[in-house]
Amino acid sequence: MAQTQRPDAVTPVFLLTGFLGSGKTSLIRRLMESPHLTDTALVINEFGEVGLDQLFVQSAVENTLLLENGCVCCSIRGDLVDTITDLFARAANGEIPAFSRVIVETTGLADPQPIIAALQTIRSSRPVVLGKVIVTVDGVLGAQQLGSADEAVAQVVQADVCLVTKAELSNPNAINALVGELHALNPNAAVEVLRAGSFDPDLLLAPSGSRLAAPSTYRLAPRRVRGSQVVRHRSVESWSEEIEEPIMWSRFRDWLDLLYSLRASHLLRMKAVLNLVGHRIPHAIHGVGPLVGALEPFGDWGDDTATSRIVVITKGMDAEIIRQSFRALVLPGRAQSERSADHGGVGSS
Template identity: 45%
Template sequence: MAEVALNRTPVSVITGFLGSGKTTLINYLVSLDNLRDTALIINEFGEIGLDHILVESSFENTLLLENGCICCSIRGDLVDTISDLFTNVTNGKIPAFSRIIIETTGLADPRPIVISIDENLALRDRVRLDSVISTVDGVLGKNQMEKYQEASIQIASSDVLLLTKGDISDNTTLENLMGAVNGINPTAPIREIVNGCIDPDELFNIDINPNREAQANIARNGEKVGSAHNHIDSVSITHDGTIPEEKLNYWLSMLYSLRPQNLVRMKGIIWLEGKQEPLLLQAVGNSISPLKNLPNWTEPFIRTRLVIIYQGLHKDSLIDSFRRHVLQVLGDF
C-alpha cells in the first residue's frame, strides 16, 4: 500500500473567479516541455464550453493535444472523470500522464473537489492532491471579492495565489488587492504573473497551506456557498457563418452602455466577415479586451460561439438583441 501511495498521480486544482486568467495560465503551463504529459480536466459554466476549445478542440470527452497533453471536459461526476482517464490509459486510448490539472468554473467552490480527491475510496490509491492554485484579477479582483462570495472562498481555499494582469493594472490597485487577498488568506504565498508565465516549481510539489486545510474542514462540516450561483446565469449564442464587424461593435457598445452592471463575463469565438481566422472576444465586468487573432485554427467549419454570464437580465432578451442588431433577424425566433 505504501508503494502505491508513493506512486500516486499528483492532482492540482486551478481555480479563480470569472475572467481572472485560468485558461491563460493553463495554456502556458502545458506548453512547457516538462508538463506536456499532463491531463487536463476542464469544468465550465454555461451551455456551451469554450475553454477546452481554447486549449484545443475536444475529441468526445478526451483530447490528445498536439503537444501531447490530454484535456477532458467534465461530464458528470469528477470521480468518474478521473477514473475514466486511467481506464483510457489502460485500454490504450490515450498515452500515460504524470499529472492531472483540474480547472474549475469561475464560480466554483474548490473545497468539495479537494475533499473528493483526499477522501474518495476509488481515487485514494491512484491520485493525491498536490496543490490548489487561485488566479486573482489584478484589475477587478478586489471588487469581485467584495461583490461575490465565491471569489473570496476561492482565495481562502488555495495554497498559492497568482495576481494576474499586472501589466494593465496600476501599483495602487495591486497594493490594495494584495492587502485584501492577504487578509483572506495570510498564509498563502502571493505571486504576480503576466500572460500566465510562472515557474511551475512555484505551483507544484509545494507545502500545503494550513488555511486551505481549514477551509476544507469548514466544508466538511456542512457550510455551503451562498445560493449555488442562483444570482448568476448564463446564455450561449451560436451562429453558423460570419458576422459583420461594424454590427458586432455596435451591439457590444449598446449592451455595455446600457447594462454594464449586469454583465459579469463574456467570452466568444468570433468569425468576422472578410477574416481568414477566428478571433477571441473576452470581457470581464464592463472591461472589453481587444479582439485577439486565433491563428492555426483547426476546426473545419465557421461557427461563432458566444457565452455571456450575467445577472438581472433575461436570457431571451439577450439572444433577441444579438439576432436583431448583429444578424438583423426580425420577428420570432
C-alpha cells in the first residue's frame, strides 16, 4: 500500500551538483542504497549515467521508475519544476508511493543558481523547501578545475556542503590545500573529506529547516570567521564577518535593499545568521543570485555566544565595497571609530 502523508508536510529538495567526473554518480549510489532513504524521489538527467541496474528496477510508469528499495526515480523532462510537480501529483493520485524528500542531480557543467531559483517557484500539492546544496569536489583534479573552470567555482560558492571525493588517490597535503581553498571560496560551507566508513547519508540529508547552518548539521561545521575577512579567487571574492553586538534589523534590511538594488547582477550568494536587537533567538536570511529569502527564526543559540555571522560572495565586484557599506549603514558607530583611528584618533569638532 502506498504511503500517505499529511498534505501540509514540507518536503525538502536537496540539490546535488559537482563538476564533471567529481563523483556524483558514486554518491547517488551510496545514497540510494541506504535503508533509511526508501521514501525518496530522485530526479536525474539520464538513467544510464547513474547506473541503476544494480538497484533492480521493479516497475515503470512512463519516465518514473519504482526501485526495489522503495525509492522513486525519474528523469528530467525538459523543465525541472514540471517534473517535480508531476511527481507530487502522481503520489497524490496513488500512482507512485509517497515520498518525504527529493534529490535533484544536475549535470557536471550546471550553474546551481538558476536551478535554485527554479526550485523556489514550485507550486505543488505540498509545500517545498530547498534543503541543501551538496557539491562533490574531485580530490585529485579539484584544485585544477577551480583554477580553470568558472562552473566549478560557481558550484562551490553556492554550496551548503562540499564533499571532497577520491581522497585516497591524492596526496594528503594536496587534500588539505584543497579544503583550505574551498573554505576560502565559501567560508560558511561545511567541508567533508569522504573516507571509507565516514559517510552518513541520513546526516547528510537531514532537513535543517533552513539552508543556513550555524553550525552545520553535517559532520564538519563551517570554518568560523573571526572578525572581518575578504578573500579573492580570480573574479570571485567573499566578505565574511562576525559581529558580537546586536544588530538592528531595520539597518540590516536597508543595507540589503541598497546592495541588491544596485549590485544584484554581481551577487552570487549571501548568508546571514543574525543576533538582532530585541530578539533572544537567532534569525537567518539568505540570498541566491538576485533573489533574497525572507527573514526567519533559526533555532536557538545553544552553547554558542549570540554572534551575527555574515557571508557575501560576489563576482566581478570588489568585496571591500560590501564591507565598507555594511560598516557605514549597519554599524555606523564602528565605522566612525575606524575612521577616527585612521586619522590618529582625532574626530571632527
